[in-house]
Amino acid sequence: MLVNFYSFGRMLRLSWRPYLLVLFFLCLADHLHTSDVTVGTNELVYNGFSDDLNLDGEALWIDDLLSLTNGPGGTSGHALYSSPLSFQNHPGGPISSFSTTFVFVIGFKQYKGNGLAFILSSTNYLPDNSPGQYLSLPHFNSDRHVFFAVEFDTVLNPEIGDINDNHVGIDVDSLVSVESQTAGFYDDNNGEFQTVPLRHGNRVQAWVDYNSSSHQLNVTLAPCCISKPQLPLLSTTVNLSSLLSRGPVYAGFSASSRKVSSSHYVLGWSLKLDGVAQPLDYSVLPFGTVDKLRHRSKYQIPSYMIILGVPSIVPAVILIVLAVLICRYLRKARDDDEWEIKCGMPSFTYKDLVTATEGFSDKMILGKGGFGRVYKGVLPTTTQHVAIKRVSPESKQGKKEFMAEIAILGHVRHRNLVQLLGYCHYKHELLLVYDHMPNGSLDRYLYDKNTPTLDWAQRLRIIKAVASGLFYLHEDWEQVIIHRDIKASNVLLDDDMNGRLGDFGLARLHDHGADAHTTRVAGTCGYIAPELARLGKATKATDVYAFGVFTIEVVCGKRPIGSANTSGDLLALVDWVRNTWQGGSIVDAVDPELKDYKADEVELVLKLGLLCSHSLSKLRPCMRLVMLYLEGGARLAHFHPAFLLTHGHEDEQNCQALCTSSATTMTILSQGR
Numbered sequence: 001m002l003v004n005f006y007s008f009g010r011m012l013r014l015s016w017r018p019y020l021l022v023l024f025f026l027c028l029a030d031h032l033h034t035s036d037v038t039v040g041t042n043e044l045v046y047n048g049f050s051d052d053l054n055l056d057g058e059a060l061w062i063d064d065l066l067s068l069t070n071g072p073g074g075t076s077g078h079a080l081y082s083s084p085l086s087f088q089n090h091p092g093g094p095i096s097s098f099s100t101t102f103v104f105v106i107g108f109k110q111y112k113g114n115g116l117a118f119i120l121s122s123t124n125y126l127p128d129n130s131p132g133q134y135l136s137l138p139h140f141n142s143d144r145h146v147f148f149a150v151e152f153d154t155v156l157n158p159e160i161g162d163i164n165d166n167h168v169g170i171d172v173d174s175l176v177s178v179e180s181q182t183a184g185f186y187d188d189n190n191g192e193f194q195t196v197p198l199r200h201g202n203r204v205q206a207w208v209d210y211n212s213s214s215h216q217l218n219v220t221l222a223p224c225c226i227s228k229p230q231l232p233l234l235s236t237t238v239n240l241s242s243l244l245s246r247g248p249v250y251a252g253f254s255a256s257s258r259k260v261s262s263s264h265y266v267l268g269w270s271l272k273l274d275g276v277a278q279p280l281d282y283s284v285l286p287f288g289t290v291d292k293l294r295h296r297s298k299y300q301i302p303s304y305m306i307i308l309g310v311p312s313i314v315p316a317v318i319l320i321v322l323a324v325l326i327c328r329y330l331r332k333a334r335d336d337d338e339w340e341i342k343c344g345m346p347s348f349t350y351k352d353l354v355t356a357t358e359g360f361s362d363k364m365i366l367g368k369g370g371f372g373r374v375y376k377g378v379l380p381t382t383t384q385h386v387a388i389k390r391v392s393p394e395s396k397q398g399k400k401e402f403m404a405e406i407a408i409l410g411h412v413r414h415r416n417l418v419q420l421l422g423y424c425h426y427k428h429e430l431l432l433v434y435d436h437m438p439n440g441s442l443d444r445y446l447y448d449k450n451t452p453t454l455d456w457a458q459r460l461r462i463i464k465a466v467a468s469g470l471f472y473l474h475e476d477w478e479q480v481i482i483h484r485d486i487k488a489s490n491v492l493l494d495d496d497m498n499g500r501l502g503d504f505g506l507a508r509l510h511d512h513g514a515d516a517h518t519t520r521v522a523g524t525c526g527y528i529a530p531e532l533a534r535l536g537k538a539t540k541a542t543d544v545y546a547f548g549v550f551t552i553e554v555v556c557g558k559r560p561i562g563s564a565n566t567s568g569d570l571l572a573l574v575d576w577v578r579n580t581w582q583g584g585s586i587v588d589a590v591d592p593e594l595k596d597y598k599a600d601e602v603e604l605v606l607k608l609g610l611l612c613s614h615s616l617s618k619l620r621p622c623m624r625l626v627m628l629y630l631e632g633g634a635r636l637a638h639f640h641p642a643f644l645l646t647h648g649h650e651d652e653q654n655c656q657a658l659c660t661s662s663a664t665t666m667t668i669l670s671q672g673r
């Protein structure tokens with residue numbers, strides 16, 4: 001974890017430093033806990049993975065689990081650390097030794113898996129055409145590429161010298177192992193050899209140590225998670241000098257399967273040049289994700305069942321019903337297994353969703369959004385109430401990237417975001433299943449005369465909730481997610497009238513891969529930042545703009561664009577509020593329906609809304625700062641309405657400084673990603 005002390009120091013000088021420090025350390029602690037990678041020049045440590053590996057073939061992320069293959073046979077996958085390692089600083093100089101350890105899981109019942117290899121390669125292009133017994137490594141020595149691999153092989157292939165179907169082999173430039181041995185370890189206490197079955201979903205840890213001066217290579221194996229056995233399983237001399245000295249060396253993993261459906265997962269990896277690889281932190285390795293994939297019963301026990309189960313009289317009836325439900329669920333889910341596993345999120349069958357929505361009947365329509373219709377429904381298996389969005393993606397991207405995108409959305413979890421529960425891919429349609437928000441969308445409460453209006457406390461709470469959801473998407477989650485369509489109708493209210501932001505990330509599904517010049521700007525009129533309309537590029541700042549408009553909308557109870565002046569011309573709400581402020585008090589802009597409001601809060605929120613929707617993107621605060629303003633952690637500096645039209649202000653620097661420093665903080669933290 002590299003910490004940039006320069007920006008850290010700058011943060012300290014800011015007046016709201018206590019809050020920032022707390023935030024900073026909370027974030028730091030959080031990131032250290034979920035813990036990813038430390039990258040120095042010669043060391044990397046992943047306790048669970050982040051995205052600075054290059055994946056190809058079938059490899060993909062399932063949360064922070066690295067899945068090399070996970071599906072039908074005949075596939076292969078690779079993951080290489082994105083920057084090459086340098087084992088020799090200058091020609092003729094000493095060559096670094098290395099030490100590495102990793103934890104992996106191969107195969108479950110239906111997903112058998114053939115084998116996995118740790119590789120060092122002089123090329124980062126690994127063939128995709130050698131699945132099966134070749135572990136997807138360059139198996140013809142005709143090309144000049146040189147590689148070194150330690151294979152964990154579960155296929156018996158006598159023609160290349162395999163000794164049994166559960167062996168560890170050392171390969172240099174060829175898949176004919178230089179040395180191989182039945183997978184196992186020598187017990188530290190009695191020296192007895194114990195076999196370690198590589199397959200069957202066992203957690204296995206391996207260590208590979210190479211001394212570049214003695215050319216000694218040791219491979220040690222053990223079931224995870226016991227300490228490293230003293231005696232290596234394999235100890236041999238191999239001269240890796242020509243590989244390690246010829247230039248950049250790519251390190252990573254490769255796996256393949258021939259016929260059977262296979263799964264190969266790597267959970268953690270640590271490597272160090274010229275030293276001992278840092279031990280892995282078993283407590284944070286994604287074993288949970290593997291277990292989930294193994295059981296593949298994404299069936300969530302409804303909370304009422306848990307409540308019923310708490311008293312010690314656990315009625316057998318419930319268990320039986322539960323078992324029946326689970327079986328039914330599993331049977332239904334089987335067809336979609338493949339994708340379900342890839343997404344790490346349940347897929348629903350089309351039939352279930354048809355039943356849930358009474359055949360997508362018009363009376364079940366909740367609304368029509370930019371991306372398609374939204375239906376309410378009751379899942380037949382669990383009787384859970386859900387909202388089902390029918391999207392027809394116009395995307396050019398392949399199914400795999402598309403599902404990867406959905407998988408990301410499925411893993412985004414925050415109390416102020418509408419949870420994506422699952423999906424169904426049917427022909428050219430995509431159905432997204434969300435938590436149902438019984439109280440509908442916020443715009444109804446603002447504009448529908450038949451719906452009781454919200455009081456000030458409720459509105460402020462909703463604004464804070466949306467800010468917190470957006471902050472999470474921008475800065476707190478693993479990847480930056482630009483929402484692209486923040487507006488009152490995308491804010492939904494749960495049972496307790498808490499605001500939750502919906503539809504995040506969907507816009508990206510739509511215009512992903514399309515030519516930036518021809519893509520229509522995703523977003524809704526009145527919420528589109530000037531530079532977004534001009535350049536068509538959605539950024540965090542364009543989200544902040546829309547958030548600003550939204551904030552003002554909620555306080556004023558007026559649509560972002562409306563005829564507000566006497567001559568009936570269209571006027572942007574933002575301009576109207578600014579005019580109101582210039583003409584007297586900004587509090588005058590408050591929704592006339594509101595009675596019990598606190599003037600200072602209204603003033604703060606309106607000014608913040610105006611600042612967020614400043615026409616110059618660099619003058620808009622980042623969401624971190626917005627949160628601080630709303631929670632009272634930082635004071636919004638005084639500014640004049642004219643500032644919203646002019647371009648220079650002393651505050652600019654402050655704001656910039658904080659945003660940059662928090663951006664830097666995030667860079668520091670996200671190096672862990």
Ligand SMILES: *[C@@H]1O[C@H](CO)[C@@H](O)[C@H](O)[C@H]1NC(C)=O
Pocket residue numbers: 209210211216217218230231232235
């Ligand atoms: C390999 O194992 C042997 C026996 O434990 C040990 O003496 C040697 O130092 C090890 N070599 C490396 C490179 O770790």
Ligand SMILES: *[C@@H]1O[C@H](CO)[C@@H](O)[C@H](O)[C@H]1NC(C)=O
Pocket residue numbers: 097211212213214
């Ligand atoms: C590597 O091997 C050399 C020569 O045998 C030995 O002197 C050195 O201590 C070894 N280094 C390590 C880290 O084991």
Ligand SMILES: *[C@@H]1O[C@H](CO)[C@@H](O)[C@H](O)[C@H]1NC(C)=O
Pocket residue numbers: 215239240241242
């Ligand atoms: C190892 O390989 C390098 C490069 O091919 C060669 O120069 C060196 O002599 C070899 N060392 C031994 C001990 O074989």
